[in-house]
Amino acid sequence: MIPAGLLALLPELWIGLLFSAILALDLRWKETRSSTMGMLTAVGLMPLFPLLWWQHSSLHPADLLSGMYRLDPMALLFKGIFSASAILVTLMTRELGKTIQRGHGEFYLLLLTATLGMFFAASSANFIMLFVSLELIAITFYVLTAYLQTDLHSLEAGMKYLVLGSLASGLLLYGFAFIYGATGSLQFSKIQEALSHHQASLPVPLLFGLLLALSGILFKVAAVPFQLWVPDVYQGAPTPVTAFLSVGSKAAGILVVFRVLQELFLLQAHQWSPIIAWIAGLTIAYGNLGAIPQTNIKRLLGYSSIGHAGYLLIGIATATTLGSAGTNFYLISYLFTNLAVFLVVTAFSRQTGSDEIRDYAGLSKRSPFLAAAMFIALLSLAGVPPLAGFFGKFLLLMSAVTEGYLPLAIVGAAAVVVSLYYYLLIVYTMYADKPEDPTPIPVSAPVRLALLLCLVAMLGIGIWQGPFLRISLAASFQ
Amino acid sequence: MTAFQMVHPLLFYTLSGLMVVGALGVIFARVPIYAVLSLVITLFGMSALFVALGAYFVAAIQVLVYAGAVLVLFLFVVMLLDMAPEALFRARSRIMMVAGIAFGGIFLWQLVHVTVVIGGRPGLFTKQPVAGTTAAVGKLLFTTYALPFEAASMLLLVGIIGAIVLAKKKL
Structure with a gap:
């Protein structure tokens, strides 16, 4: 009989094994074989899906390994999201080619450790475990952001992310310490028990701790007022890193917010719910209004990802099953949609070396496939039916209305219109403007395949929502 | 494991006095290097207190990590910045002083609250061996x-x- 703890830990062990394999190959292989190594990383991550599915269907949800490790549907769903984004980001990294002058193997290694950190964060059932895994994610991203050694933007982005991220980690730890001090435990299950005595209102130390911890986590999610780092870091970081930050890191943040608010502090929902609702509204407004004047596509996507963080928070603010299912659903569709956009950005900048929106002029003639993929992905990001983005927004706004957050729903709906404006400006540039340089843009087979997968997912999730909604519901609390 | 023991008052007050002197040195030293070195005194005093409480591991870590690694880092920063004395003098503005006193006050209040008010509650501190x-x-x-x-x-x-x-x- 194999102990349940070991079976539960299998995905993490697999990533560790893959990490060791890539590390060994990196020592043996020359830099020229890096694209094979990237393929190996991407293919090596694929067995995670059947593994996670098997865990979902045959293992019981439990706290394992001395209560450090949580196995539940939510953790498994998020691990699936992390794996999918890691695979797509690895494929993007292969496209970078000479943009990274050195250390391709290390880049893949760091992508793997970030994924491992996200896996651990998804399964943490203890504040120490949670903090270590969040640091694993954060420190990996500090290095990845500053990876382009000769690019000043990348170095600046890395420095900014390091300084602000360390501050956020400090706040997080301070918050955890207060919660520990007030409840006497680091274990989620015991904290939950201790908190059930404070149903009416939280005592000051707990409230203080909760707010501090939330500040640290919302930094990762990039919600107002912790979003200031986003535009610079998103613009400066290598494009695959930006993509991973906007999907993987954000999803990890959302997951931790779920764990802390909807699991630990659920009984006190009436106290934090209005705060999160305000944050969600402001985040949506800030992200979408800030995106309008942008001329750099990565910067624009940075602002729009702030806006999407706001939508994700709506589901948490409502503190209902519908809301959390909405957030999960939104995250699944956001994963494919946003990564499709970033795949196009990577393929485009590989050929042209530019991330400026005006250089996208006439993309429809240079590469009809890329332009069409971008068009559909941007429509899905804005939330146009029948694409995936629409149904997620619909669920979230519906949950906001049923919980009496009508103004929040109105802000969310108005932001859709604003976002359509700046997304369609890109589409207009791509289709209506004349290209300065009409050379066609080649698209490599893996990227073509990944983009097709994303497009199928966008349409599939949008039209055939049933199974995805069921997964989202199964993975939500209550 | 050692049984829980009270620190001898004489020892406690000597060490605490040393720590306070070191802490005052950090604030009042004109040269940053001296400030950092005064901090060493404070940290050593603290680790000695841990020893007196029977928490040898914590004491050793205190010396290794804080007195060792962190302070060397401080020294590096001070030496790399190498600020002129006049610039340092100008950096001490009134706002900094007020903010420093305010933050110090908050931390002092916290400390007093935790030790006197919360610590006074029955059953919170048991006289059990230290697990350090x-x-x-x-x-x-x-x-x-x-x-x-x-x-x-x-x-x-x-x-x-x-x-x-x-x-x-x-x-």
Whole structure:
């Protein structure tokens, strides 16, 4: 009989094994074989899906390994999201080619450790475990952001992310310490028990701790007022890193917010719910209004990802099953949609070396496939039916209305219109403007395949929502 | 494990006095290097207090990590910045002073609140042996906290890889 703890830990062990394999190959292989190594990383991550599915269907949800490790549907769903984004980001990294002058193997290694950190964060059932895994994610991203050694933007982005991220980690730890001090435990299950005595209102130390911890986590999610780092870091970081930050890191943040608010502090929902609702509204407004004047596509996507963080928070603010299912659903569709956009950005900048929106002029003639993929992905990001983005927004706004957050729903709906404006400006540039340089843009087979997968997912999730909604519901609390 | 013991008052007051002197030195020293060195006195006093409480492991870590690593880092920063005395003098503005006193006041209030008000509640502090010995910490690390311990080792590996990748020109 194999102990349940070991079976539960299998995905993490697999990533560790893959990490060791890539590390060994990196020592043996020359830099020229890096694209094979990237393929190996991407293919090596694929067995995670059947593994996670098997865990979902045959293992019981439990706290394992001395209560450090949580196995539940939510953790498994998020691990699936992390794996999918890691695979797509690895494929993007292969496209970078000479943009990274050195250390391709290390880049893949760091992508793997970030994924491992996200896996651990998804399964943490203890504040120490949670903090270590969040640091694993954060420190990996500090290095990845500053990876382009000769690019000043990348170095600046890395420095900014390091300084602000360390501050956020400090706040997080301070918050955890207060919660520990007030409840006497680091274990989620015991904290939950201790908190059930404070149903009416939280005592000051707990409230203080909760707010501090939330500040640290919302930094990762990039919600107002912790979003200031986003535009610079998103613009400066290598494009695959930006993509991973906007999907993987954000999803990890959302997951931790779920764990802390909807699991630990659920009984006190009436106290934090209005705060999160305000944050969600402001985040949506800030992200979408800030995106309008942008001329750099990565910067624009940075602002729009702030806006999407706001939508994700709506589901948490409502503190209902519908809301959390909405957030999960939104995250699944956001994963494919946003990564499709970033795949196009990577393929485009590989050929042209530019991330400026005006250089996208006439993309429809240079590469009809890329332009069409971008068009559909941007429509899905804005939330146009029948694409995936629409149904997620619909669920979230519906949950906001049923919980009496009508103004929040109105802000969310108005932001859709604003976002359509700046997304369609890109589409207009791509289709209506004349290209300065009409050379066609080649698209490599893996990227073509990944983009097709994303497009199928966008349409599939949008039209055939049933199974995805069921997964989202199964993975939500209550 | 040692039984819980009270620190001898004479020892306690000597060490605390030393720590206060060191702390005052940090604030009033005109040269940053002296301020950092005064901090060493405070940290050593604190680790001596831990020894007196029977928490040898914590004491050793205190010396190794704080008096060793962190202070060397401070010294590096001070030496690299190498500010002229006049610039340092001008940096001491009134706002900084007020803010410093305000923050110090908040921390003092917190400390008093925790030790006097919360600490006064019955049943919170039991006279049990301190679990700060190497054996106790090691046992916890390899049983209850084995998973975070392993994750932390991964974290260190990332730190090493990251430092090499960022610092080296050619890999």
